Amino acid sequence: MSPQLELVAITLDCPDPPALAAFYQQATGxxxxxKSDADFAGLTRADGLFIGFQRVADHRAPSWPDQAVPQQLHLCFKVADGLDEAEARLLALGAGKPDHQPHGDRARVLTDPAGHPFCIVTR
Known part of the structure; x- marks a missing residue:
């Protein structure tokens, strides 16, 4: 039997770790x-899952869906309220919404303030 892996942390490259951490803190709670600082900020969920944000010089935001600068990572978040409500709240926090929306009514693709695409889903 192969060992099971437990995901404990995800780290995103970005130009401004405190700002991106603030966006995700407001979005996720x-x-x-x-120990967050100007070069590496982090958020922790009650069960211990950690999301880190590390400063990268000359960070280039992904250009989704175009792959000139690949997305490299794609997070998905389940939302309790409807997609329209969650989208409006996230846009107000600084998220972007690409024109290309490939999932119809099942999910929405948004981008965080550093340009990383992520999805919101209701299931």
Missing amino acids: FEPHP
């Missing part, structure tokens, strides 16, 4: 990590 995860708690700020006490």
Whole structure:
């Protein structure tokens, strides 16, 4: 039997870790990590899942759906309210919405303030 892996952390490259952490903190309600600083900020969920944001010089935002700058990572978040409500809240926090929406009514693709695409789903 092969060992099971437990996901404990995800880290995103970005130009401004504190700003991106603030966006995701408002979007998810995860708690700020006490050792966050200007070069590496983090958020922790109650069950221990950690999302980190690390400063990268000359960060280039993904150009989704065009792959001139590949997305490299794609997060999906389940939302309790409807897609329209969740989308409106996230756009107000600074998310973007690409024109290309490949999932119809099942999901929405948005981008965080650093340009990383992510999906919101209701299931």
